[in-house]
Amino acid sequence: MGDKIILRKAILHILDTNIDIPVLSNTELELDSDICDFLEKHIEKLLDDPNMKIAEFLCSANEMGETNYIRDICANLAKDAEYFYQASFDITNILFNILIKNVDIAPADLICCLFDYCRQSYLGILKLNYKTSFTHFVQQCEEGNINTIIKHRTILPSESQKIDECAFVNLQDLSIKLIEKAYEINGEKELYFSRLFLCCSPELSDNEKLKIIDKVTKKINKKFFDEDFDKVAKLKKVVSENLEESNSIQVDTIIEKVFDNNIEIQNEYVSEIQKEGLLEKSISVPEKLAEKKFKTHKIKTDTGIEISFPPSYYSDNEKIEFINNPDGTISIIIKNIGKIVNR
Secondary structure (H helix, E strand, O other), X not given: OOOXXXXXXXXXXXXXXXXXXXXXXXXXXXXXXHHHHHHHHHHHHHHOOOOOEEEEEOOOOOOOOOOOHHHHHHHHHHHOHHHHHHHHHHXXXXXXXXXXXXXXXXXXXXXXXXXXXXXXXXXXXXXXXXXXXXXEEEEEEXXXXXXXXXXEEEEOOOOOOOOOEEEEEEOOOOEEEEEOOOXXXXXXXXXXXXXXXXXXXXXXXXXXXXXXXXXXXXXXXXXXXXXXXHXXXXXXXXXXXXXXXXXXXXXXXXXXHHXXXXXXXXXXXXXXXXXXXXXXXXXXXXXXXXHHHHOOXXXXXXXXXXXXXXXXXXXXXXOEEEEEOOOOOEEEEEOOOOOOOOO
16 A cells, blocks of 8 residues: 555535535545545645644543534544545535535535545545636527636635645544645634544644744844844755754744843744744654745845845855945945856
8 A cells, every 4th residue: 555545436516505414425536546636646745745734632521521523433434444435524514504604615525535545544534625717608699609708716726726725634543644724713813624623632733833933033023132133044044954963843942043142132043933823842844844934034125135045155255245234235245156057
């Protein structure tokens, strides 16, 4: 089996909130090559998405101790794959009841599927939020064909587009991987997919952890250093070095190297990231995300000049040098250039 995705079953139901009830399919999807290719590519991309969160079902659905229905459905499905058809019905009805009460949540088609991945069996729940697109329409009349353009409001995401909401439940241990999107509910942005639908407690995604590091660093930098460029550049250099050594970010190392020996600032930094929900001392960073966020450091001057350079070049005066002039301005010297290429 290995790490190849192997689809076993799939069914599609329609969650169009313009209709009072979900449109439930009476038969499973025929897993021909096109449908398999479509689903497998989406699942593969989702499993590799840095916004993916790890979660566990709560024992009950809420503080009143109500039954966690999705967890029980998955537990029953784990015992008997023939329950899949009924399970998809129940899951769809639960989700549709949430959507119909909250008009800001995007309508969608829902695909439930069973698949194997890395020697584990999963239930996939893919919410394919509708996209708006245009296509041609041929109308026949006495004069002949009239070709026009019409707007479709229920187009599904293509293979190259992103699915915003999904869950993969491991049917061995009922652990969850999910991606979710916040919608306005009762006047506030809420992650309903984990709280109201799955009733689970998600951890922070890799992307969220890095955003917290970035957000808090900027906040501390603004408060104590008047948004000093040096501190941001130093952060990227330290993080880049961490990733080269261990594919992870050591929070204590960042604090010590970026904020030197200032205990007051270091303590406030730790307090701020903990307030944001980041408690780990070591953050594993997937290679793709590290490449995207830390491969280059970008700066923009107030004169409109933009420069990108590897974080390792910072403090290497043989590559790039920042000079603080007596009049308060900064000069940037880029050195040892062999060739300039237009891009």
